[in-house]
Amino acid sequence: MERETEQRLMNDIRRGNKEAFRALVNPLIPKAYRSAYMMLQSRPLAEEAVQNSLIELYSAIMNGKEIVRLQGWFSRLLAHRAVDIARKEQGYKQTVDIDGVDIQDAASTPLESLLKKEQSERLLESIMALELQQRIVLGLYYFQELKIEEIASLLDIKEGTVKSRLYHARVKLSAVLHRAQGRAKELLI
Known part of the structure; x- marks a missing residue:
């Protein structure tokens, strides 16, 4: 997504346009979820990391934080939240269920x-x-x-x-x- 489009969407979000937030974050969510799942080994914990990151992103936008490179900023934010959860859940173990993880490819x-x-x-x-x-x-x-x-x-x-x-x-x-x-x-x- 281009920087101008990101800035326009963030301004729309600040004016209360909820669809603008959806348009801004939808491209980020699949990669964020896969990354969090890989680190945390748990669907619920991965969802929690992504959700916490989205909430923090929304708060940052609403508080007028200047976000220059959204994708990089969000990746670092997600990494922080995943690490926080991993530290909190250090002993947490769950069986690995990879049936629902769809890794996209270009196979013909x-x-x-x-x-x-x-x-x-x-x-x-x-x-x-x-x-x-x-x-x-x-x-x-x-x-x-x-x-x-x-x-x-x-x-x-x-x-x-x-x-x-x-x-x-x-x-x-x-x-x-x-x-x-x-x-x-x-x-x-």
């Missing part, structure tokens, strides 16, 4: 679509198996597209710690996916 045939969906599900299951700290940095880096410096600042840790957690998360993901690929080949033989 039903077979390609099925294969991509299986790969996406395997990747998501592998991410969910990571430790909370690794899931959070992975989500902030790849899904929210924050820089290492931003993640370090957000989590109040050193940049080297962020890099280390990303490295170890990648190593674990690679090993899990490699084993899964090996098992799939054995089934075909």
Whole structure:
């Protein structure tokens, strides 16, 4: 969305146009939900993070806060809310239900679509198996597209710690996916 359009919608929101808020945030919600779900491993907690972020965004707009890059600002806000919830719910565990998580792709045939969906599900299951700290940095880096410096600042840790957690998360993901690929080949033989 262009900056001028964002500013126009924010001005409309300040004048009480509720449809303008919907138009402003609807493009942000799918990515925000996927990112929060990946970090928190729970639909209700992901919904809570997104909802809290939307409420805070609305309040910021109504209070006249100058938001220059909405998508980046909202991504950081969501990351903060997801981290807050993760810290609060540190011991919270729930089974992973990925049936409803639709990862969009551009596959042209039903077979390609099925294969991509299986790969996406395997990747998501592998991410969910990571430790909370690794899931959070992975989500902030790849899904929210924050820089290492931003993640370090957000989590109040050193940049080297962020890099280390990303490295170890990648190593674990690679090993899990490699084993899964090996098992799939054995089934075909």
